[in-house]
Amino acid sequence: MPVAERQALLSLRDLHKVFDTQEALSGVSLDVYEGEFLTLLGPSGCGKTTTLRIIAGLEMPSRGVVLLNGEDITSLPPEKRQVNTVFQNYALFPHMNVEKNIAYGLRMRGASRQEMKEATEKMLQLVQLEGYGKRQPSQLSGGQRQRVAIARSLVLSPRILLLDEPLGALDLQLRRQMQQELKRMQQSLGITFIYITHDQEEALGMSDRIALMRDGRFVQVGSPEALYEKPETAFAASFIGETNLLHGRAAAVRDDGVLMDVGGITLPADSDLWISLGDPLCLSIRAERLYMSAAPVKEPCQVSGILTESRYAGGERVCVIRLPDGQVLKSRHPTEGEVPCVVGDKVCLWWHQASAVIVRDDLEAAS
């Protein structure tokens, strides 16, 4: 997609937010495009909700600018923004029935009774709650409340819908179902969604782009594939999916990558990072991209070690291999046609050079 040519619908420019003495956001910049499903992903306390609240206008940034369609809305109050929020706890008005909850925004706009009735009917249909209009929120299940909250925001046809961990309170099965439904709604309405979650699986499955956050900053922004296949830092690699981080030093630097020295073993690796000879390096290899064999193979990327753990898990087997220098790798491979190895055996692990990536080690620095 020619991303550069499109004009951003929403732009965050160097947002900072300080609460009392604590810095919740330290320089957040992001462009969000029309019709996009963007997920803010990160551990709790990383600043996702603060970012969302600044976009909604419920919080003022200490520094920085928010642009909607190129227009500065940083100091615009929430009621004047074409942005609506689905709150984490739904925040349905307990003294109004479902219909009145959904029509609330239209009522504030001064819509006629007829308009409100028609729009409410349409919304109830969209969220599959026909006939529930007269119920009180207290008479609804968690999933139904969730739908009402979504309908209440969507009825205003916002430019952007903000969703703050909307599925957090639902059980797993309902969660899966709502994930699909939300995605379907987003695609059929073509509304931009900015979605918060700390669940990486949810983020991978629903998003067009993921913005991974940590300590008030974006770690990496990109498509789910890019974040999974080409993580830029050790944090990104380990937060999304399961990965092995192999530590070593740069033994030789070439045009297309580096030679990495891991306890005497030399491994070639791809890298876009600026690396000098002798630099400490961190190589990320996904557990399921590792292959195991009993004897050494003719592959450039291979290490051997002792199998210390082997766990059968139905479709796959999880193995733990200890390298001579003490580093430990975890691998997952299909049980079909597997190599017969038992704990204590010396085994060989190998991988395709393209499936491993050198990452910036930001895990040590933070802890």
Add this chain to the structure above:
Amino acid sequence: MKKNSPWAGVYMALVLVLLYLPILVVVLFSFNSNPGRTANFQFEGFSMQWYENLFDPITGYGQALMNSLSIAFWSVLLSAVIGTLGAIGLARRPVRKSVLGKAGAAALSLGEQLAVLPIMIPEIILGIAFMALFTALKMSFGMVTLVLSHITFCVPYIFITVKGRLATLDPGLEEAARDLGASPLRALTTVTLPLALPAVISGCLLAFAMSMDDFVISFFVNGPTTTTLPLKVYSSVKVGVPPHVNALCTVMLVAVFFLVGMGQLLQARAERRRLKSVKADS
């Protein structure tokens, strides 16, 4: 379930007798046909005479009742506005904390404590203080001074009940309203106030009762033409209980029972309706 001892019943009966016997005496003697100027508490025969001329202008009870009612009405109305807005303002403290800083937040918390203090200060002190203040300000004693002083002890009742209610409300509701396009004022009137209304009403009822009942403070700040009911009763019993007072107390008692009964009835009906709607839906 543990079976109650028979003594529990006796104990209960004793408590009830002790509570209601004095009241029953008042009710009984309100129907006494004693012709004297003061009640002598010797039942001589049934009569409705004290009720018939209870509000005779000569007795002054009607005027005193009207004074008390209008003082209570205005004090409660103004207190409801002050107390409710105060409670709403203070409920949003977290937002302001970052603006005010630590010292500001501490000052606000102190102010909150001070706002509730009037119900704990002995009334006699408040009464004297008001008298001194109004005298110093050269205000003429009457309706205005009574309402002003009643407001000070009415506000805390409303403030406390409303604040308690707001503490249980999700602050996200008002944010949701703003998010859906409501101005701060409309969010207040369409979301916060309706949700706080039951607390406002119960606070008002409490404050109304306190205002109707107040003697000490009113004693110090009332004017020549604004005698309230408690003051009137007090001044008439100085020389012996006039039979009218018994009748007046009985009337007030019936009014209170009626109001409490109505309240209970309305609440029970609302509850029944809620249960019915739940059943109809499921």
